[in-house]
Amino acid sequence: MHRRTLVAGTVSAAVAAAAPAGASTRKIGMSDVERLEEKLAAVVASDHKRGGQLDIEKRAADLADSALNLQNSGSATHRVRSRLYATAASFRSSAMWAAIDGRRFQDAIAHMREAQALAELSGDQTIKFRIWSHAGSLYRHMGRPADARAANDVARSQHITRRDPMFASLGLARQMAIQGAAHERRSLPRTFDQAYEAMNRADRDAFRPLWLLAFYDKAELHSLALTAHLAAGDWSTAEYHAHRCLAVLRPHMQRSRAIATSRLAQAQLAQGDVDTATGTAMNVTAEAATHHPRVSRMLQEFGAALRATAPGSASVSTWTEHTAAWRTNA
Structure with a gap:
């Protein structure tokens, strides 16, 4: 809790420092937030095409700073400010993922801490889920399955997983990858079935954030099952999930x-x-x-x-x- 306070303080100080001296007060509206969110779509698209690149990480981090600068550029309603913090957290989370994908783990940890503080300021359950879910992936890639499980458990404890089975499914799918890294081979089929069943229960027409819509589907579920079984040494089952993933993977x-x-x-x-x-x-x-x-x-x-x-x-x-x-x- 003490560390989180320190991080939140760092973010708040950065926002204050970014405020232009003597700037005239203007009204920040939802249209300002939506323009920033359009740029998030471009970052996500670049990630799916060229993931792990330093320029994607830097672009996302710069846009997070732009969202924070906008916070200090004028007055806004509580709803608009919450969305701005959530957008800044989304950009910082994308920077974190690009660093994970590029195996720049210390940079990813720095982005994670900024993202966690911004997510707390936003109060947005979906971005909190994303960041903690990414944290689980980060620790798994670092060879720290116990920390990965703990982080993913935080993601899965968010209320959004009870309201929307699609989030529950993703949390379970990433738990499966962690179980594979921990060589818990017997747990994998049951966790896959739970993730698959939750995905099938999800309302296809429900509103969900762009980052989730852009990547999580049956192909990604099979991809995480492939990851899990490969790590656990179950080669034939890994091959099965690889073929299933590649058969339904979207072109982008x-x-x-x-x-x-x-x-x-x-x-x-x-x-x-x-x-x-x-x-x-x-x-x-x-x-x-x-x-x-x-x-x-x-x-x-x-x-x-x-x-x-x-x-x-x-x-x-x-x-x-x-x-x-x-x-x-x-």
Whole structure:
């Protein structure tokens, strides 16, 4: 609680410092907030296309600061101020996710602390869920499953998960990924079924924030199941979920396609299907393979496993030539 007070104080001080001296008072309206929210849509779209990039992180952080500057530029109703804080928190949360995706974990932690303070100021349940859910993913990627579970539990404790089963479904799906990281293999099918059932109960026409609509669907549920079973060493089930994910993945989810394809190759290789796995890995685009930090790391791990599994094979030669071409054209 003491740390949260300190962070909130830091944000408040930053807002105060950003206020232009002698600025004339004007009325801040919902139209001002909506213009900022339109920019959030562009940040989310960039993330799905080129996730993990530093420029996306910086753009989102700059827009969070713009939302805070707007807070101090005039008078506003309580409703408008709450939406502004929620928008600032959304931008900071997007910066956090870009840093997670780019494996810049210390930067992600800094964004997380700012986002948590802004979310508290907004009182918005949906953005609180997003930030704590991202925190769970952050700690999972850092190899800290106990902290990941605790953070995800905070997300799942938000009232929004009881009002809207779609949020409950996402919370369960990310819990499943954490269970996989903790090698709790027997828990995975039940958690998947619960997440799937909650998704099917959700009202398709309910209003939901842009960031949730843009990515969470059955493809993402299968993607998180793929992540969980791969981490738990259940290769055949991981492969099943990979195929299900790729079959229904929306076209704009280019980053997600590269990640799912890389994980599918890992699952196939772990089952000894060397040639098929190599062909799958070669389907990852050169752009994703060379510019997305998470994809690059997975493919490096795939190459090392391939050489260990089938040293001197034609597949190793093919993969070596293929990756050399990536580096040449990067």
